Structures are given as C-alpha cells and as structure tokens.
Amino acid sequence: MGADLLDATFAALSDPTRRAILARLAVGEATVTELAAPFEVTQPAISKHLKVLERAGLISRGRDAQRRPCRLRAEPLRAATDWLERYRAYWEESYQRLDALLDELKADELKADESNADGSKADG
Amino acid sequence: MGADLLDATFAALSDPTRRAILARLAVGEATVTELAAPFEVTQPAISKHLKVLERAGLISRGRDAQRRPCRLRAEPLRAATDWLERYRAYWEESYQRLDALLDELKADELKADESNADGSKADG
Numbered sequence: 720m721g722a723d724l725l726d727a728t729f730a731a732l733s734d735p736t737r738r739a740i741l742a743r744l745a746v747g748e749a750t751v752t753e754l755a756a757p758f759e760v761t762q763p764a765i766s767k768h769l770k771v772l773e774r775a776g777l778i779s780r781g782r783d784a785q786r787r788p789c790r791l792r793a794e795p796l797r798a799a800t801d802w803l804e805r806y807r808a809y810w811e812e813s814y815q816r817l818d819a820l821l822d823e824l825k826a827d828e829l830k831a832d833e834s835n836a837d838g839s840k841a842d843g
Numbered sequence: 844m845g846a847d848l849l850d851a852t853f854a855a856l857s858d859p860t861r862r863a864i865l866a867r868l869a870v871g872e873a874t875v876t877e878l879a880a881p882f883e884v885t886q887p888a889i890s891k892h893l894k895v896l897e898r899a900g901l902i903s904r905g906r907d908a909q910r911r912p913c914r915l916r917a918e919p920l921r922a923a924t925d926w927l928e929r930y931r932a933y934w935e936e937s938y939q940r941l942d943a944l945l946d947e948l949k950a951d952e953l954k955a956d957e958s959n960a961d962g963s964k965a966d967g
Contacts, residue, residue: 722859733853735846738926745933793933800927800934802862807924809869809917 724776725802728795731775736760737768741777744791748781754789848900849926852919855899860884861892865901868915872905878913 731737740754755765769789772778776795781788855861864878879889893913896902900919905912 722862725862726857726859729853729857732926733850733857735850738846738849741930745930791933792937793930794937796927796930797934800924800931802856803920803924803927806865806869806917806920809915810921813916813918 724795725798727775728777728799731771731777732799734768734771736765737772740765740768740772740789741791744778744789745793748788748790750786750788848919849922851899852901852923855895855901856923858892858895860889861896864889864892864896864913865915868902868913869917872912872914874910874912 732741736758739758743749743754743757751762751765751769754769755762758765769778769780772789773780777792778789779792781790856865860882863882867873867878867881875886875889875893878893879886882889893902893904896913897904901916902913903916905914
C-alpha cells in the first residue's frame with residue numbers, strides 16, 4: 720500500500736463522526752439514514768463523511784440505487800496498524816520508564832515509612 | 844485519552860513528511876536543520892510540520908534556545924493503536940475469506956488438471 724493510501728486512511732480516521740460510522744459498520748451494513756440517526760448532523764454531512772471513507776477504501780456502497788447500504792472494508796486499517804506497530808516498542812518503553820519511576824518512588828516512600836517506624840520505636 | 848487527542852494524532856499521521864519525521868526521531872533526537880536535510884522542503888515548512896506534531900503530543904522540543912532538539916513522544920500512538928486493534932479481527936477475517944477463496948480456486952484448478960489428466964490417460 721502506497722503512502723497516498725496511508726495518508727487517506729489516517730486523514731479519514733482523524734474525525735470522531737467518521738470513526739463512529741466505522742464502529743457502527745463493524746456491526747453490520749447500514750444505509751445513510753440509519754448511519755445519520757445517532758448523530759446531530761444532517762444527512763448531507765454524513766454523505767460527505769461517507770465520501771471521505773469511500774475514497775480511503777474504508778467502506779463500499781451497495782448497488783441498490785435506493786438504499787446504497789454501506790459496508791466496512793477494514794483492509795486499509797491493516798497498513799495503518801502495521802505502520803503504528805513499529806512504534807509499539809517506544810510507547811511500551813515509555814511505560815516501562817514510568818513503571819520504573821513509580822517503583823523508585825514507592826521504594827523511597829517505603830524507606831521513609833520504615834525510618835519513621837524506627838523513629839517511633841526509638842521514641843516508645 | 845479523549846477523542847480530540849485521537850483526532851490530532853490521526854491528523855498528524857496523515858502526512859508522509861510528518862510520518863518520516865517521526866521515523867527519523869525514533870532513531871534519536873534531532874534539530875530542525877537535521878530534520879529538514881533529507882526533505883525537499885524549506886525549513887519553515889518543516890517547522891510547520893513540527894508544530895502539528897507538537898500539538899498532537901507526538902514530539903517535544905528541548906529547552907536549548909539555539910538548537911531546540913526534537914524528541915519522539917510515542918505515547919499518543921498507543922491510543923491510536925488501541926483504536927485500530929479493535930478492527931484487527933475484521934481485516935484478518937477479510938484475509939481469511941480471501942485465503943478461503945484462493946484455496947477454492949486452487950482446488951478447482953486441481954480438479955480441472957486431474958480431469959484433464961484423466962482425459963489424456965483415456966486418450967493415451
């Protein structure tokens with residue numbers, strides 16, 4: 720898959736309504752009217768979003784001229800996931816660094832508690 | 844992470860230069876001049892891309908006023924990967940369907956070959 724398709728996929732995913740449409744279509748195909756129902760946007764606005772998704776290859780439209788049901792085409796998400804997967808090590812590492820930091824802080828806290836406990840023992 | 848940050852992350856990733864900048868920063872921090880070097884774009888254009896990446900939380904800039912080196916902040920990619928992961932079953936299923944179809948086609952081809960072979964045997 721070329722950079723252009725990756726551009727189109729990520730651009731298509733950058734809108735919450737379009738992501739919600741894909742989530743709805745993951746359950747099964749739906750018409751524009753059905754897709755528009757849960758959103759506070761007009762049907763033409765939904766149609767516009769569908770065009771963006773269709774250009775990115777993320778949905779296909781049925782041939783039935785009246786209904787033209789939309790169907791999820793998840794295939795382009797594969798390339799997007801592959802691209803992101805290469806960075807998994809980086810955010811996992813950030814988490815590990817954060818975990819290590821939290822462990823250190825906890826250890827410090829424990830030491831502080833222990834020396835406090837020692838202090839109270841010496842007092843008592 | 845809210846929808847807004849997911850919007851910003853996917854929007855930031857929708858440009859090939861910005862993806863290339865992130866790939867470069869995965870190797871280590873770099874200045875604007877160093878980042879601009881491999882691209883046929885001006886330094887101000889790179890600075891614009893860096894602002895988009897910085898707003899999306901994908902890079903941070905050093906405090907050194909002269910160099911202001913950029914560093915990868917992979918953390919937001921985690922939420923983007925998580926969002927995409929939910930669709931893995933769908934594109935894997937598409938692949939399985941494609942595999943099944945290819946198997947069927949191969950089986951048909953094999954049968955056709957066999958009947959051709961039988962035919963030639965009968966002939967011979």
